[in-house]
Amino acid sequence: MEQELLKNNFERHGFKTSFFDTKKAASDYLKDQISGKKVAIGGSVTAQEMGLYEALSEKNEVIWHWKKAGREMLVEARSAEVYITSANGVSKTGELVNIDGTGNRVSxxxxxxxxVYFVIGNNKVCPDLTSAMERAKQIAAPKNAARLQVQTPCAKTGVCVDCNSPARICHSIVILERPSNGMEVEVVFVDEEMGY
Known part of the structure; x- marks a missing residue:
């Protein structure tokens, strides 16, 4: 992982950055950083692989619609003080790309x-914004569709065809170039493959 390049480019864009060799070290860091807060976790295989729900539940109220399903959990997550998610594609030039079906995660x-903490495995880092977008559409989205067992072409073939299927999970694409006004965003880079 090109730590200096990522640090320089993301911090130049107003993001905070931290770097860890393992997901365990990153999970321990987040556990130390977040205490006594209302925390929400977005739909994230990365967060699941890191055991973040369990780790953060020790000292926080944690809301995750993967643990208790339903729209009410998505609405409840809106009141969180801290939000944790990942990204579908990350550019070395300092942008985060996410595709969402419901919009709860990107919003x-x-x-x-x-x-907001974005936890990023080394498999999601791409040379530039174009390749990060391509990764989000051609790698992350088909894998998520297959995981969710939706009836879309990409779930069957592993390739995005920009379908109009009613089961489509790609409704919103957000490119975060800089944190929104009034928000602190930290990108937690982990030198292991995590998530899609």
Missing amino acids: QTLFGPEK
Whole structure:
């Protein structure tokens, strides 16, 4: 992982950055940083692989619609002080790309929480914004569609065809170039493959 390049480019854009060799070290860091807060976690295989729900539940109220399903949990997450998610693609030039079906995840990264943490495995880092967008559409989205077992072409073939399927999970694409006004955003880079 090109730590200096990522640090320089993301911090130049107003993001905070931190770097860890393992997901365990990153999970321990987040556990130390967040205490006595209302925390929401966006739909994230990365967060699941890191055991963040369990780790953060020790000292926080944690809301995650993967643990208790339903729209009410998505609405409840809006009141969180801290939001944790990942990204579908990350550019070395300092942008975060996310694709969302419901919009709950991307909306929380734009407005609401006091602080947002993006936890990023080395497999999600791409040379530039174009390749980060391509990764989000051609790698992350088909894998998520297959995981969710939706009836879309990409779930069957592993390739995005920009479908109009009613089961489509790609409704919103957000490129976060800089944190929104009034929000603190930290990108937690982990030198391991995590998530899609």
